[in-house]
Amino acid sequence: MNIIIFSVGTQGDVRPFIALGQGLQNKGHKVRIVSGKTCEALVRDNGLEFAELSADFLEVMAKDPRALQRGLNPFALMSTARHHLKTMAVDWAAQGLAAAKDADLLLGNGMVAVLANSLAEALKIPMVETHLQPVTPCPDIPPMMMPPPKRPRSGTANMLLYTVLRSVTWQMLSPAYGMVRRELGLSALPWYGPYYRIKNKDRRILYAYSPSLLPRSAAWPQGIQVCGNWFFSEAKTWHAPxxxxxxxxxxxxxxxxxxxxxxxxxxxxxxxxxxxxxxxxxxxxxxxxxxxxxxxxxxxxxxxxxxxxxxxxxxxxxxxxxxxxxxxxxxxxxxxxxxxxxxxxxxxxxxxxxxxxxxxxxxxxxxxxxxxxxxxxxxxxxxxxxxxxxxxxxxxxxxxNAEDGVARAIDLLEDWEFLTPTDESQASPAAIKAVLDPSLAESA
Missing domain, CATH: 3.40.50.2000 (Glycogen Phosphorylase B;)
Structure with a gap:
């Protein structure tokens, strides 16, 4: 299968998807990561295809370093983010269509989850959200973008804050995605955003953080799962100066x-x-x-x-x-x-x-x-x-270290029937040898 992964930001927003992409390739799938040009060498050097999306966050921070100071306050950040995202997104529809032209499955992370979802809608192919931090409303995890509470909040207060933050988030994203959806020939999203179009029970979200650090919310339906971290490892190949x-x-x-x-x-x-x-x-x-x-x-x-x-x-x-x-x-x-x-x-x-x-x-x-x-x-x-x-x-x-987030994510995609089994011609060399010689199956 051809799997296209959308994730933009710093290298920290892309490295987990290199790990996931390598895991998917080891299962015989073809993987392309769509991100900003600053991550191109990182993606290609690790054996994955790359497609560019206009999203240079190093340039944004260099031009507007005070954006980071405003970043600790989501309300103060809104106008700055609206401007930068709309500028970045001018070519997202065309770039996204080119990147996803042969896709069987789209994965969309963070702020470009809506882009992946819109492309999936236009191309009539499945899409799964991914996130590196919790964003799904629930009473037992305080909203990630708000200052952490000094003492536990009530579930009602947390849910109210999630509602407010979703509104703020959509105000930041809507100018960019209004333009993207028009270019894709799709209807405009409602004023309250895309978050309530799909019921939680029908969503499929993979969270790439450790349940040991932050347990999965008991309020989330089974389609929303915490996999564990997708660790991109370089220690065995890197040589220290x-x-x-x-x-x-x-x-x-x-x-x-x-x-x-x-x-x-x-x-x-x-x-x-x-x-x-x-x-x-x-x-x-x-x-x-x-x-x-x-x-x-x-x-x-x-x-x-x-x-x-x-x-x-x-x-x-x-x-x-x-x-x-x-x-x-x-x-x-x-x-x-x-x-x-x-x-x-x-x-x-x-x-x-x-x-x-x-x-x-x-x-x-x-x-x-x-x-x-x-x-x-x-x-x-x-x-x-x-x-x-x-x-x-x-x-x-x-x-x-007892968790295997990549394997868990792939298992879930297979369980949800987004991934189909691969044949021998697509499988890894170790898997092919195991098929030809069953005595090698355990070592493979």
Missing amino acids: EALQAFLDAGEPPIYIGFGSMLGDDAEALSKIIYESLRRSGRRAIIATGWGGMAPPKGNADNIHVIQAAPHDWLFPRVAIAVHHGGAGTTAATIRAGIPSVVIPFFGDQPFWAWRLAENGIAPPALNRKALTPEVFAQAIGQASMSSMQDAARAMAGRI
Whole structure:
């Protein structure tokens, strides 16, 4: 089968789908990922087809770094997001049709789930939603885009907040998708958006986060499932630069500090606070500058090593603590490695994942970027260094590493009859050998 996956954003929004795509290819299916051009090499280098969708979020953040500050407030973000998304979506109908021309199944993630759904409607093919964070209303999980509650809210309050946030979300998306649907020859979506057109019992949604970190809501119907993380692994093929390996070998496991694809307007100020705290403590640290969320230190310091980036599944098992932004992928990588986190959120779902880490005892409460001081940062590092938090992180790693999110997702797609069994000519080499020689079946 030809499976086309739509996901845009940073690399953290695409890496899980490379893992899922590779799993699907191992089952004999053909997979194409549709995303922004900045992810093209990543997709192609890992053996999957790529199709471009105009969605350069690095360019957006570079031109408008204050969008990240507004991103912690969904209401303040609305007008900015409406403008950027409408500009991006000018070519989405044509690009989407070209990418999906030979598709048997579409998967649509996050903000482009509506695009995939509209294409599926136009092409009359099936579509399944995917998300990296919970967005389906329920009384027992607080809405992900709101500040986490200091104490549990009532189910009624949570459901009311979901209704408000769905309205806000559709106000952000509707100008872009009104244009897309007109170009696809489809009727306009209602003023309240697409969310109530399909009853929850008829929806099919795959969530790619760990049920150990956040259990599935008891209120969701069976068509909405939490699979576990779709981990894209690079550790076995990545070779560390000599300087990085030498730094790791030279002393105790360091602290990792990096904010991935976050690019705020306060990188210099934030970095200065962190470097001052490290200077006072003498703690060893690896600084990952990423897209610019951390500035390199001024001058040399024996206790600091600077890199641009390194695969989390290689680096995190070699560090003691990870200081990060709380993105879904980075959060999952810290848990998988069995290390505590210190989270400084920038945007969107990051405060939510920081809250889940703290609720599970594997991170102190999230730090406010605007109120951070060297003393506050040092205190959080001290909490994450405590044996109780280290033990809790190792215990959580045992649970998450027992999950196989990719296999679970594929099983569900087969159970729901979106995937059909593949014949021998499409199967992987190991599977073909097993068919030809049954004695190899167990090893295959």
